[in-house]
Amino acid sequence: MSAAPESLERLIELMARLPGLGPRSARRAVLHLLGKRGQLLLPLAEAMRDAGQNVRDCVICGNVGLADECAICADERRANGQICVVEEVSDLWAMERAGVFKGRYHVLGGTLSALDAIGPDELRIPRLVDRVASEGVTEVILALGATVDGQTTTHYIADRLPDVTVTSLAQGVPVGGELDYLDEGTISAALKARRGL
Amino acid sequence: MSAAPESLERLIELMARLPGLGPRSARRAVLHLLGKRGQLLLPLAEAMRDAGQNVRDCVICGNVGLADECAICADERRANGQICVVEEVSDLWAMERAGVFKGRYHVLGGTLSALDAIGPDELRIPRLVDRVASEGVTEVILALGATVDGQTTTHYIADRLPDVTVTSLAQGVPVGGELDYLDEGTISAALKARRGL
Numbered sequence: 001m002s003a004a005p006e007s008l009e010r011l012i013e014l015m016a017r018l019p020g021l022g023p024r025s026a027r028r029a030v031l032h033l034l035g036k037r038g039q040l041l042l043p044l045a046e047a048m049r050d051a052g053q054n055v056r057d058c059v060i061c062g063n064v065g066l067a068d069e070c071a072i073c074a075d076e077r078r079a080n081g082q083i084c085v086v087e088e089v090s091d092l093w094a095m096e097r098a099g100v101f102k103g104r105y106h107v108l109g110g111t112l113s114a115l116d117a118i119g120p121d122e123l124r125i126p127r128l129v130d131r132v133a134s135e136g137v138t139e140v141i142l143a144l145g146a147t148v149d150g151q152t153t154t155h156y157i158a159d160r161l162p163d164v165t166v167t168s169l170a171q172g173v174p175v176g177g178e179l180d181y182l183d184e185g186t187i188s189a190a191l192k193a194r195r196g197l
Numbered sequence: 198m199s200a201a202p203e204s205l206e207r208l209i210e211l212m213a214r215l216p217g218l219g220p221r222s223a224r225r226a227v228l229h230l231l232g233k234r235g236q237l238l239l240p241l242a243e244a245m246r247d248a249g250q251n252v253r254d255c256v257i258c259g260n261v262g263l264a265d266e267c268a269i270c271a272d273e274r275r276a277n278g279q280i281c282v283v284e285e286v287s288d289l290w291a292m293e294r295a296g297v298f299k300g301r302y303h304v305l306g307g308t309l310s311a312l313d314a315i316g317p318d319e320l321r322i323p324r325l326v327d328r329v330a331s332e333g334v335t336e337v338i339l340a341l342g343a344t345v346d347g348q349t350t351t352h353y354i355a356d357r358l359p360d361v362t363v364t365s366l367a368q369g370v371p372v373g374g375e376l377d378y379l380d381e382g383t384i385s386a387a388l389k390a391r392r393g394l
Contacts, residue, residue: 045245047208
């Protein structure tokens with residue numbers, strides 16, 4: 001209860017469901033929006049409606065886009081035989097920001113997880129196996145998180161794709177990283193994968 | 198740049214302007230919304246449009262509501278002669294959550310601030326002086342923040358209202374507060390305002 005009119009209560013309650021916002025920051029955000037009705041609140045409402053009505057999941061790779069096929073899957077120049085497998089669309093965006101990968105993606109929608117009862121069929125793994133068989137794929141790059149579930153998923157997928165080169169991102173010292181602040185697992189991985197100069 | 202479709206970029210950019218969200222958390226929020234189109238994204242868009250079109254500032258007190266006069270100003274039972282002056286609508290909501298004040302409010306819209314060049318005319322102070330004269334007000338309770346600007350504003354308003362009882366919230370130890378964690382200013386104020394048992 002925050003003594004707001006009922007329609008604002010509803011807005012606050014919906015805003016509070018966003019990741020990173022709680023009831024308190026949702027109230028603050030709503031009051032901020034009300035102070036900028038024309039510049040922010042109404043444009044935001046419009047952008048949300050637009051996104052809700054027009055954005056859809058790519059039927060091929062699971063990326064988001066404005067058509068059944070996303071912009072990357074529709075771009076013939078990106079059919080270079082490489083598929084980069086990521087957990088979520090946010091990871092795809094992170095890869096695209098890096099700007100070094102020129103192939104196509106496959107968004108799993110998560111990782112295998114025994115605890116959460118997420119098996120291969122809950123993810124887009126069968127669809128990935130189909131794509132590798134049908135799209136002339138030469139390399140599958142597994143860019144999953146360096147977590148237990150991420151690594152389990154990496155190994156599971158590698159086993160399912162015996163007829164194609166499967167690689168994963170290198171582990172090591174992050175750019176700008178200082179040894180002093182790194183965990184032992186990272187230092188150990190970086191040492192094992194050391195390179196000649 | 199986050200490699201999202203252009204209409205999503207716009208949505209992310211607007212979301213990032215909310216207090217408490219930055220570009221990174223805005224992207225995360227937008228992807229969360231896209232995963233819950235029917236349950237969250239479209240209802241949120243609708244609630245925002247509704248608020249943007251229907252919520253307005255009360256012409257009397259500055260509270261937000263669905264009509265020219267807010268629900269509190271329209272409620273005759275709250276015309277008890279007391280006006281509680283707060284900085285922002287969020288403070289009014291906080292007072293209402295406490296549920297102890299039965300009178301009406303006056304939302305200043307901020308505090309006097311020499312640094313930000315906010316004088317009495319930028320706030321609803323002249324309107325407050327009018328209300329005190331015309332509404333049969335017997336007590337004005339100043340519930341402004343215990344900040345330098347808040348206290349300056351408190352004293353300024355008290356000087357402008359010589360013909361009515363003007364009070365302000367008590368300062369002291371917050372309920373549940375431990376002395377060890379309190380600043381010296383609060384302890385000093387609480388000691389000076391000590392009460393007999």
